[in-house]
Amino acid sequence: MRDTRFAQFAIFVNSAVPLTLLTWDWYHHHLGANPTEFATRTTGVLALLFLILSLAVTPLRKALGLPWMIKFRRLLGLYGFFYGCVHLLTYVWFDKFFGFAAIGEDIVKRPYITIGMASLVMMVPLALTSTQKSIKRLGGKRWNLLHRLAYVAAIGGVIHYYMLVKADTREPILFGVAVAVLLVYRLINKFAPRFTQRTPSRAQR
């Protein structure tokens, strides 16, 4: 297998660029009239984006025949979780100022917050079991089953976004289409793998 450490490092650095610029702009008062709204919206979109990127790794590496790309999946998924946590923090801190009664009320009464919160909570076990060690401890089959939750979290994230916008649903729908394409790929891969493999796998021969 090719040495991917540098590529991983490059992805690590690049993935941090949006947060760096966001912090920089915030510090210099360049986030517009409502910095909290901007930061919450941007980190939310980034969480969803990285989650979808991590889910796109497997289809891409199979389509391109580049097995070593799998090394990027964990990193991208963890960044999705990380941006999700920053997203939550901007809401808990700058929107609710740690008013846990109001947050509790939101979680119970506002379905889009319930769903968003559930999607992020779902990613906690995924982040905790993202190490090689965990794969060994759980066994590949069980680990894979658990990590299908990433799809549930992505769908939840899209619904959360869709329910939050007032009238312009174009962006959440775009994210929804991306998740749908990845899901359809998975289904084809499961039931008709000859369409998704670039070269037939040796095991099947």
Added chain:
Amino acid sequence: MLIKNPEDIKSSEITDKDLYYNRRMFLRGAVLAGGAVATGYIYRFFTSHDEQSQAGEKIADVQTTPQTAVPAINEKPTSYEDFTHYNNFYEFSTDKLEVAGKANKFVTRPWTVAVEGLVQKPQVFDIDDLVKISPPEERIYRHRCVERWSMIVPWVGFPLSKLLDQVQPLSQAKYVAFETLADPKQMPNIRSDVLDWPYVEGLRLDEALHPLTILATGAYGESLPPQNGAPLKLVVPWKYGFKGLKSIVRIKLVEQQPPTTWNIAGPDEYGFYSNVNPNRDHPRWSQKVERRIGEFGVRDTLMFNGYGDQVAQLYAGMDLIKNF
């Protein structure tokens, strides 16, 4: 392909180990830096906006002591920059930060406003005549958006009742219906179907005649820039901001309660009255608090946006949770 045997390679041809690693380090550094810059550009591409804005023209002889009693607000007005670069005007864009740039070329002259329906003297006003109906007054109002943010705006305008006096509503007239321009040539987002265009709004006649209800032609002592509703915007300070429609082309006196755009888009979320009411949650968020633009924290939302003493009697005996 020519593959040399190790013995064939002269020792002088072999790149020095330090040089090899230096070159590799340099290349990797360049890849990292270039990648980060490219990512930064992508981020900027998706998050930055054209910030140009039409300059307003100074309005002469603005009366700073209004003819009607307006409750004083002892707060600094929101910055002009925020007022002009954080706008909901869906005909241009659904992104509040993007409206100013998209509306930059909007043409507001010539402009006519038709005032019609159940009136004795229907009339089409040229905007330059309309603004002369009554002297411009400064009205410093709280502005509360249904999205939980608020501003303090020094509007310039005159009471809507002065315009209605000119056309003389008939006794059957019970409501006033308003309409915003819908020009796909000038308003790029009209081609999307995010809302039903043209944008329409309405008031009960007694609300329309209330002395706090004004037609704004300016703000901050200057004519309104397009993103804020030039050349004519309705301002009803005790209602959520979306009731105050922008760039008005038609005002019609009617007998039945007229349809309103956001109510059509979300009947359980946006009612006909849409009075600011901290006790009536938006289904998706609480309306108890708001963020004043320019402030870090949040503050309590006031019933009728703090204008209860002036307007509460309009709704005596009405259930304002049901009639939201």
